[in-house]
Amino acid sequence: MNTVIVQPTGITPADVLAVSRGGARVEISDAAMEAMRTSRALVDDIERAGRPVYGVSTGFGALANTSIAPERRAELQHALIRSHAAGIGAPMPAEVVRAMILLRVRSLALGRSGVRPDVARALVDLLNAGITPWVPEHGSLGASGDLAPLAHCALVAMGEGWVLGKDGARVGAAEALHAAGLRPIELAAKEGLALINGTDGMLGMLLLALNDLCHLLTMADLTAALAIEAMLGTDRPFQPELHAIRPHPGQGVSAANIHRLLQDSQIMDSHRNDLVHAVQDAYSMRCAPQVAGAARDTVAFATEVAARELVSIVDNPVVLPDGRVESTGNFHGAPLGFACDFLAIAAAEVGAISERRVDRLLDVCRSRDLPPFLTPDAGVNSGLMIAQYTAAGIVAENRRLASPASVDSLPTSGMQEDHVSMGWAAARKLRTVLDNLTSLLAVELLASVRGLQLRAPLTPSPAGRVAVSMVEPFAGAPGPDVFLAPVLEKTRGLVAGPDLRAAVEAEVGPLR
Incomplete structure (x- = not known):
């Protein structure tokens, strides 16, 4: 299997194996892109209306009752990724990380996360460029899903954190993205949370x-x-x-x-x-x-x-x-x-x-x-x-x-x-x-x-x-x-x- 196409209906176990172990390329179907655009438009409407919504206009976890000013909501998403990338220990194997990223793309492509298609595309670019985030083995409780492992992946898409280099060496994400001709993603409201909430590491x-x-x-x-x-x-x-x-x-x-x-x-x-x-x-x-x-x-x-x-x-x-x-x-x-x-x-x-x-x-x-x-x-x-x-x-x-x-x-x-x-x-x-x-x-x-x-x-x-x-x-x-x-x-x-x-x-x- 040379290419896996992510549909708004999901992917198969064979797709996960092809990408995680076989190095298959990943594409996002037009239908999945449209599903994400439709979902994002609803989030934009909520933002304009000023309604209090968890993860859009509020903090997270125990801080869910803290209101976030509109001008700081993008900052909130970036801060979320940085704070949640708190794993420690040896890096997870590349096959696990690649499976996890593909499954996160699948989740976003279902059109219920309220993210722009560019966010899913940034993850796909990591896979297709062979960039594997350094995801420490310890950090997830399987609570709100695999928060810390997924945050380490999202951090790389932001141009921060570490990636796995040759022979297991640790390389800066900004350097790896630049070498691959990729630009870091800038997150908007809800998008940081959508990148880390879910069971993708466990499922992979x-x-x-x-x-x-x-x-x-x-x-x-x-x-x-x-x-x-x-x-x-x-x-x-x-x-x-x-x-x-x-x-x-x-x-x-x-x-x-x-x-x-x-x-x-x-x-x-x-x-x-x-x-x-x-x-x-x-x-x-x-x-x-x-x-x-x-x-x-x-x-x-x-x-x-x-x-x-x-x-x-x-x-x-x-x-x-x-x-x-x-x-x-x-x-x-x-x-x-x-x-x-x-x-x-x-x-x-x-x-x-x-x-x-x-x-x-x-x-x-x-x-x-x-x-x-x-x-x-x-x-x-x-x-x-x-x-x-x-x-x-x-x-x-x-x-x-x-x-x-x-x-x-x-x-x-x-x-x-x-x-x-x-x-x-x-x-x-x-x-x-x-x-x-x-x-x-x-x-x-x-x-x-x-x-x-x-x-x-x-x-x-x-x-x-x-x-x-x-x-x-x-x-x-x-x-x-x-x-x-x-x-x-x-x-x-x-x-x-x-x-x-x-x-x-x-x-x-x-x-x-």
């Missing part, structure tokens, strides 16, 4: 996380199947009729993936009728679809939340077509915070059950005749012993991160904002959980491949053969210990990237 991170987690859940089915095969497990619990009688949609999808991945395997056939091996496997093997499937159903719920938010007006106050300007609470991030917390719980459990399979693969008492820690010369060599330690440490961290942020409200703004969503924090920690899940699946992939290698001369499933062929070039065959960190790093790249999945699907057909 949720959309990115949903894309990542959908891929990781398919990879979790793959690593589970490889581990089950390596441990001489049975494929019988994954038969479709056993999941039709408990019709959770995600469970059925995961079971179908695992069942397909385990077919046409000499390793599986070698013990298919062996009562010792084939009667009933441990929960971490047999219940893989129930856990990963429940995570899939959580993704479905969160996807619905994100879809609704993409067509929502989350500004405050909103300018209605009949000329009324009404305060709302639509900026509150609870729907997104809950969804992010729920996803973090689900992803943490997918990682936890993966680590249990790794531990089983390495344990000579439970791995069904594999050597200790998957090394042929245990004692002198430790094999993957410490890789499992790493996985266990990550599981413990994910358990801490799975504690919900959205129940941790703290009052702000002189008790005017006395309940906040903490949705920004929920979304940030979700990103960490997914990064950790990627690492956990990498450990399982490496351990499973080692197990399959050690089952030679029996031939693994087509999926197993692909996995071995893609891991073996950098991991080698089972033998003397090697420096494991680079091996794990490359294995992690296979989990995160598209190549392993594509190669497996070329052999077994599409996975869901």
Whole structure:
């Protein structure tokens, strides 16, 4: 996708990914420009009439009852951006900031914010020029939306603040705009508030996380199947009729993936009728679809939340077509915070059950005749012993991160904002959980491949053969210990990237 066109009806998740990760250009449709002009005309009418309206002729938050003189209302908007750009800490990744800016353009283009089209165009210019504001990681409570992060973006459009330079260096916004041939925006009444009130940061991170987690859940089915095969497990619990009688949609999808991945395997056939091996496997093997499937159903719920938010007006106050300007609470991030917390719980459990399979693969008492820690010369060599330690440490961290942020409200703004969503924090920690899940699946992939290698001369499933062929070039065959960190790093790249999945699907057909 080379160009994303923002319509007055909104944008799609694919649009957000194209701009945030793919560098697509952004344009604003004529219809969206007209919607903004119509909305702005209503604000101009209010200004001329001298009516008291929050954010137009009054202060903000606890200062909402403070009247602002007409000649100082533009100053009010600039002061708002400067004071609210109060974040601190390391910068957020460029993909998050680009998603946030695009979603703010979307919000303005819906025509309920009362801004001039030039304001939305100034944000689009940042995206198209590759200028990424420096947005500190701390600052948002998900209260009136993502006030501080969005203020850091708006500040750059004003020619102030910082942007991300090459190699993460911090560059002055005025310098970056000048280099790109752009001029700072001058704000009018209501426009500063419209630039920062909303859930765009939370929503951007949720959309990115949903894309990542959908891929990781398919990879979790793959690593589970490889581990089950390596441990001489049975494929019988994954038969479709056993999941039709408990019709959770995600469970059925995961079971179908695992069942397909385990077919046409000499390793599986070698013990298919062996009562010792084939009667009933441990929960971490047999219940893989129930856990990963429940995570899939959580993704479905969160996807619905994100879809609704993409067509929502989350500004405050909103300018209605009949000329009324009404305060709302639509900026509150609870729907997104809950969804992010729920996803973090689900992803943490997918990682936890993966680590249990790794531990089983390495344990000579439970791995069904594999050597200790998957090394042929245990004692002198430790094999993957410490890789499992790493996985266990990550599981413990994910358990801490799975504690919900959205129940941790703290009052702000002189008790005017006395309940906040903490949705920004929920979304940030979700990103960490997914990064950790990627690492956990990498450990399982490496351990499973080692197990399959050690089952030679029996031939693994087509999926197993692909996995071995893609891991073996950098991991080698089972033998003397090697420096494991680079091996794990490359294995992690296979989990995160598209190549392993594509190669497996070329052999077994599409996975869901």
